[in-house]
Amino acid sequence: MSRELSDWYQHLAADADAGEVGVPGELRRRADRRARLRAVGGALAVAMLAGGVVIGTQVVAMPPPAPVGPPADTPTIPTPSVSAGPPSPTTSGRPPGTTPASPGRIAGGIPDRAFFTLAPANQTGVAPEDRDLAALPGLCGARIPSEPILHRRSRSLVYKLPKTPQGNGPDGTYTQSITVYGSGRATVVLEELRQAVRDCPEQPQLPFQVPQVLSRQRLLGDTGYGDESVLFELRKPAQDMNGDPIGGEEVRLVRAIRVGDVVTILWEKGSGTGSSSRTQVDTDSRRAVAAIEAWLD
Template identity: 35%
Template sequence: MSELDEKFAALAADADLLTVAPAAELRTRTDRRARTRAVVATLAVALVVGGTATSGRWLFSAGPTAPHLPATSTPVTTPPSTTAVPPPVDPTPSTSTKPTGTTPSDPTPPTSRTPVGSKVPDRAFLTASETHGPKPYPVDSEDMLPDLCGARMPGEDVLQQRRTMHVLYKGPNTPSDNVPDGTVQQTISVYGNGGAADYVRGRGPAVDYVREFRAAVRACPKTVKGDVTCRLQLLADPNLGDEAALLERVCVVDVAPGEFGAGEHRARTAVVRFGETVTVLDFQGWEGASVDPAETTPLTRQAAQRVENWLG
């Protein structure tokens, strides 16, 4: 027997020893192999799709390192950011001076004007350059107001400072060698025990002074002293200081017509308040002459400005 015949004989002997499975079992094994190949194929597809999706997410995710895509016919819209962007800061500082924490129903009291120093200085009064006369000089402060039927002004018990200057004045058009046109007694009084809050509520010695001054004038329309009779009336309030009042006196001397002093003589008294400070200016014409409002009005305004500058 040749070598080839021997190998075929051995193969036939091995085939006789194998058990052939039934046909149903063979079909089951065939179906299992088919399902296994399907699962493997599905997994392969999933891996491919997952990898593509992941690559797409990496490609289109926003970030500082995202690559720049070439322009296409369809623009790519970036969704708006939800992070609040702070407003730009104005480098120019605010100039608003409005105090914080106040409302119209709760007004802030004005700052109290407290004079500095132990007495009212000369610079708070009218000067010779403003009055066109000699240098003002101090006098006693007893007669700073005209007679108002004996009325007394309040605040003397809390008076802190007071000073009076006697001033001779001329109008700007009066020749230098003429006699003065008139005189003015300027008194400055500083009161205490009130404070700015009281002035907002309409209280305080300085506020009371102006109020009582007006009330005294209204209660005293006429005064008689010796042979001099005066009629008193309030004129329009000057727009000066925190408040102001203006009194005019029209006096008549009981003398025969044509004698010295006959006729009417007009004088004026201005009261101006700055916080706790009150200044009184009592104007009288020279030797009984009438005052000229064209001269007294600007002097009153200049005197008020002097006091305001001193108080600051």
């Protein structure tokens, strides 16, 4: 029984003890009143006890509230990744004044415009002729390049010197070849050519010629053409049309020029007797570089 209910009963008993004792009817009414109060008090006590047990059970048995999560349709925000910073600026990687080899253009083969054309003062009226000619003179049996190529085309071109009157015969003939190599191989090819010239300082001009005429080869200093170039000379005793010595020497020039993965070779073969004009070969070499760069641009 709770403290409040006990106090209430004590107060009720005190009131009864303090009152006068009345007639039997009054006493009966008082007794009935006490009985009703006991019944009400007992019921109240039972109700309060039951309520306390229920409340206590709820307090003890109620699980802690679950943590409140985001609504089901709340989007999840990803954690941003940490970047190492903006990419480093790229550079061309190609020396100034040079032209890259365009893969798309090279894949289509070598067009006519990739070959140089003579300046008006050097033209003879004879059109260039595509011919399957050797790109280089023999150099003691060296094979250049030492691996397959992607594209190759060559042509023959006759020219005259500016001082030669129109109508006279040509002063010289070029064989120009253009060869496309795999990436990075053109540089190796030019190094192979340099080494082949070094390894072949002289050789018979014609193996079965009697008497033997030796051709001597040597590298010449060369800069300012394309990405790099190799210039060498072929020097032999001068001869007439019959092969008889006429005194002096005949010199022919060969220049290989690399532009990216493309190598063009100008081999000046002359026409009749005489020697190559270095000035003319230099001029036409610059025109050859310009034509290739325009093609690859």
